[in-house]
Amino acid sequence: TLRVLTGITTTGTPHLGNYAGAIRPAIEASRQPGAESFFFLADYHALIKCDDPARIQRSRLEIAATWLAAGLDTSRVTFYRQSDIPEIPELTWLLTCVTSKGLMNRAHAYKAATDANEAAGEETDAGVTMGLFSYPVLMAADILMFKAHKVPVGRDQVQHIEMARDVAQRFNHLFGAGRELFVLPEAAVEESVATLPGLDGRKMSKSYDNTIPLFEGGAKALKAAVARIVTDSKLPGEPKDPDSSHLVTLFDAFAPVAEREAFRAELRGGLGWGDAKQRFLAVLERDLAPMREQYEALIARPEKIEEVLQEGAAKARAVAAPFLAELREAVGLRRFN
Numbered sequence: 001t002l003r004v005l006t007g008i009t010t011t012g013t014p015h016l017g018n019y020a021g022a023i024r025p026a027i028e029a030s031r032q033p034g035a036e037s038f039f040f041l042a043d044y045h046a047l048i049k050c051d052d053p054a055r056i057q058r059s060r061l062e063i064a065a066t067w068l069a070a071g072l073d074t075s076r077v078t079f080y081r082q083s084d085i086p087e088i089p090e091l092t093w094l095l096t097c098v099t100s101k102g103l104m105n106r107a108h109a110y111k112a113a114t115d116a117n118e119a120a121g122e123e124t125d126a127g128v129t130m131g132l133f134s135y136p137v138l139m140a141a142d143i144l145m146f147k148a149h150k151v152p153v154g155r156d157q158v159q160h161i162e163m164a165r166d167v168a169q170r171f172n173h174l175f176g177a178g179r180e181l182f183v184l185p186e187a188a189v190e191e192s193v194a195t196l197p198g199l200d201g202r203k204m205s206k207s208y209d210n211t212i213p214l215f216e217g218g219a220k221a222l223k224a225a226v227a228r229i230v231t232d233s234k235l236p237g238e239p240k241d242p243d244s245s246h247l248v249t250l251f252d253a254f255a256p257v258a259e260r261e262a263f264r265a266e267l268r269g270g271l272g273w274g275d276a277k278q279r280f281l282a283v284l285e286r287d288l289a290p291m292r293e294q295y296e297a298l299i300a301r302p303e304k305i306e307e308v309l310q311e312g313a314a315k316a317r318a319v320a321a322p323f324l325a326e327l328r329e330a331v332g333l334r335r336f337n
């Protein structure tokens with residue numbers, strides 16, 4: 001069997017980047033024969049970036065409803081909240097004890113924070129919590145706990161998965177006694193959607209405030225967001241350069257191959273940006289409209305989602321608890337009798 005695992009941090013409303021970069025490829029992978037999948041809400045990770053409890057609670061509900069609306073089949077996939085699995089923070093500690101600080105110093109999120117501080121003439125670690133610093137260790141625990149082979153993610157997570165491999169190798173070397181305790185995970189990145197651009201052409205990201213939400217606000221909000229995608233100022237009738245337009249990159253991520261070349265040809269032939277956005281919206285709606293209906297039905301029944309997540313947590317813990325017991329033994333935390 002092939003173990004597939006991925007998670008989404010519950011700090012905001014899911015957007016097209018989360019969907020194309022992680023949710024869609026993960027669900028596809030979960031449908032492959034022999035795949036055994038673990039998809040989860042990374043709500044402990046959310047605490048690192050957000051101290052607004054209401055926002056975290058709302059985001060967990062939205063992200064859960066999004067996975068289910070996108071077609072996650074709970075009879076095949078173990079679907080759970082990170083914070084329902086106490087074995088994960090416990091494993092995080094075991095891993096923390098073998099993770100070199102130097103490795104964490106190189107993590108992108110931490111480096112971005114310290115670089116910004118230095119540029120602003122502030123103390124290097126100003127505003128950096130231990131949560132942010134050891135973020136990749138918690139993520140390694142998420143992945144290693146379930147012996148995941150493949151981790152479908154966008155490009156921004158690749159470094160974290162490489163760090164998880166490093167930590168796993170070190171742990172195996174120290175405590176494996178010749179056995180491979182942890183599986184070495186690999187990122188599965190779909191090249192064409194690895195970094196989906198946002199409204200302004202930079203990576204679509206909650207932190208840049210340039211996202212196109214998947215379902216929140218309904219069809220109206222989607223339309224309004226698409227209208228705000230930045231284009232150049234060429235008028236209808238003037239030839240456009242499809243290769244320099246992030247609207248085209250977005251279109252490609254949602255249109256079947258056969259429609260992509262036609263769209264480019266029309267732009268070269270002078271299709272106006274307003275019409276081009278209409279085309280993109282139509283392509284999106286074809287995918288998202290049926291899911292949106294599901295989403296709205298789900299989000300209106302949080303108690304149903306709770307039930308699903310409780311079942312998922314029980315399944316996940318049935319895997320995590322015995323493995324953690326084995327790991328405790330391996331490091332020397334054994335009973336005396």
Ligand code: TYM
Pocket residue numbers: 005006007008009010017018019020021022042045138139142143151152153154155156157160193194195196197203204205
């Ligand atoms: P997060 O919540 O920032 O993003 C969730 C997933 O969406 C992908 N993504 C994108 N892909 C393409 N283009 C974009 N513009 C874009 N924006 C986001 C991300 O790459 C990610 O796959 N640390 C993770 C959550 C996590 C996790 C894990 C993932 C915690 N533990 C274990 C995998 C395995 C994060 O914050 O993703």
